[in-house]
Amino acid sequence: MNKEQVIEIYQHVLERKIKRFPNYFFVGKEGKKYMSYMTSYLLEQRLSIPIDEIPLQVKAGTLWSHRLRPPAMLYGWNYYEVIDNAYPGIFKPWQFANVPMNCWKNETYIQEAMEDFLFKQLHFSSYKEAFLKVRSQHFNDFRLTGLFQIAFDSQMNNVKEWIKIQEMKVDK
Numbered sequence: 694m695n696k697e698q699v700i701e702i703y704q705h706v707l708e709r710k711i712k713r714f715p716n717y718f719f720v721g722k723e724g725k726k727y728m729s730y731m732t733s734y735l736l737e738q739r740l741s742i743p744i745d746e747i748p749l750q751v752k753a754g755t756l757w758s759h760r761l762r763p764p765a766m767l768y769g770w771n772y773y774e775v776i777d778n779a780y781p782g783i784f785k786p787w788q789f790a791n792v793p794m795n796c797w798k799n800e801t802y803i804q805e806a807m808e809d810f811l812f813k814q815l816h817f818s819s820y821k822e823a824f825l826k827v828r829s830q831h832f833n834d835f836r837l838t839g840l841f842q843i844a845f846d847s848q849m850n851n852v853k854e855w856i857k858i859q860e861m862k863v864d865k
Contacts, residue, residue, distance in 0.1 A: 694723075700730060703735075707759060719768075733780070744780070747780070752791045755772075772793075773786045773793045797839055797843035803855075811823045815827065815831060815835075824856045
């Protein structure tokens with residue numbers, strides 16, 4: 694089945710012209726490809742969300758209210774994984790307003806988010822500068838309260854300790 698046919702079926706499901714997706718529609722690699730087509734169609738065409746705005750505008754409810762929850766459940770996917778299937782590697786889970794569970798328990802995501810936060814968003818030039826200037830309010834200002842609360846237990850001392858460790862890694 695080609696992309697246009699998949700989107701046509703999805704439109705019929707959304708418009709309630711048919712009650713559900715055909716049997717075995719989401720099986721295997723083809724099913725994942727169909728999910729990708731439907732997700733990108735929903736976000737880019739039906740909802741007119743620019744790709745770079747997806748992390749800011751899309752929440753789980755956006756996908757679930759447009760009939761994507763049942764197929765996502767077949768794969769055991771959360772909403773971020775549905776988006777990652779459609780846009781592989783473009784977004785990180787920590788960029789979304791509703792950060793998926795356990796994201797802030799993952800050291801790689803913490804590292805990526807903190808580097809983006811300190812150097813791209815706050816424009817610090819070094820870990821030394823970040824150590825001296827970062828404030829808890831910055832986490833609120835940049836919608837990273839979950840990172841601050843979960844990864845650092847809402848403690849600036851823990852943030853500064855993490856920065857110190859990163860600085861020592863760079864100095865080696």
